[in-house]
Amino acid sequence: MGQSGDLQMKLENGNAGFVLEDVPHLTDYIPDLPTYPNPLQFNPAYSVVKQYFVNVDDTVSQQIVVHKDSPRGRHFRRAGPRQKVYFESEEVHACIVTCGGLCPGLNTVIREIVCGLYHMYGVTKVLGIDGGYRGFYSKNTIDLNPKVVNDIHKRGGTILGTSRGGHDKSKIVDSIQDRGINQVYIIGGDGTQKGAAVIYEEIRHRGLKVAVAGIPKTIDNDIPVIDKSFGFDTAVEEAQRAINAAHVEAESIENGIGVVKLMGRHSGFIAMYATLASRDVDCCLIPESPFYLEGEGGLYQFIEKRLKENGHMVIVIAEGAGQDFLSKSLQSMNQQDASGNKLLQDVGLWISQKIKDHFARLHKIAINLKYIDPTYMIRAIPSNASDNVYCTLLAQSAVHGAMAGYSGFTVGPVNSRHAYIPFYRITEKQNKVVITDRMWARLLSSTNQPSFISPKQVTEFKKVKQPPAQLLDGENCEEDKSKSEDVTTKT
Ligand SMILES: Nc1ncnc2c1ncn2[C@@H]1O[C@H](COP(=O)(O)OP(=O)(O)O)[C@@H](O)[C@H]1O
Ligand SMILES: O=P(O)(O)OC[C@H]1O[C@](O)(COP(=O)(O)O)[C@@H](O)[C@@H]1O
């Protein structure tokens, strides 16, 4: 696996503390590249548009809540079509690859890159790389055109296939060079974007006119800087079905308990949003909020109380929650997947068994517990309508960026405006639920579950750090310690 080097940040300072954190451009290392008029202005579909192109000086602010004396702060380059492009349509030979875990919307992004290239820029050579990064050097490619991808957005998964591991910088760039590819679209999560940064650096090192564009994918919504990742809404919506089922089961029987395990290795966003959306959940457990089982304020006590009050309850648990307990009780082996991500133990099964054992020992309440594990069901589905629209914008932003000669960037909405973001900004940290933020308080007040934080800890926390009035960038992020490390947030 390649290592990301130390490429210089492209920072530009302006008035009143304005900083543009720019993305690389092909002309940074290949001067005097010829430019061409953007073919979009001759496109009949766009003839009604008042302004075909975004202003070259348009930037998107990372901070939107500011005070009158605040500096203007960090900005990113606004995404969108440019007046000049650095590729002629006939010259472009693009490829698309999907890597890492599945996520609703992958096929929509593929479709819209292909259609964007064909319909907006008249590009007709687009290759699909089969099976993730290793597909560059060990698998066949697939010719893509609007006909082939016409209805793929209605299917879950990725028509290109995906994989973990297999990132070999030299072999990948050799393959790009040998095939004459000059635009590379890379769809994937934090690992994939790190891999994309390595590919970009090697391409730059070899001085190739090849644009590398990343499209961030993470069902866990744990990529920083961008507002939200595609597929997340769809996953939260699908999770409602599992929660409903758990609720129906629990409600229908005396002292029924429904336990639902949802995805979220290091970030509990799916569990938190699914809980907030559902209103049927009594307790939501996430990796960022350590919990305990026994004693005053513990989970067992809360379950007993809820069963007495309501006769049933639903618990949602993110897969990364409580891993501390599991590693202690199960002598965890430090197993990893092919990409180096730590393999987690099944916390849903574990907690279900612990609850059953506890109440069996207690002889007070006979509980009926049903465990539902919809993990892969929430990601192996097609994206919903809003994710489909979102995927379209991501794909088109990537295509406009590559055609305009930008390279080594990823795309995504920042405060609702699509922007070009340097790779390092989305791979250096991981987005997490901040349990001292108002959103987690909303969740606690909707479930009325214990916070599992002792009054002493709260006082300690307040002494250390006053919670900000509004979260500024990075405050809901943690350094990326995801590889083979336990990253349960300390409070
Ligand atoms: N630090 C890294 N450098 C280069 N490639 C990486 C790095 N981390 C992961 N990759 C590659 O990125 C791909 C996807 O990574 P993975 O962690 O499985 O999924 P995700 O992209 O969803 O985080 C894999 O092919 C993996 O080999
Ligand atoms: O079983 P797999 O394919 O390794 O994937 C499972 C993991 O992928 C994840 O969805 C994270 O992937 P992304 O955030 O990159 O989409 C985890 O929540 C989950 O544990």
Ligand SMILES: [Mg+2]
């Ligand atoms: Mg990842």
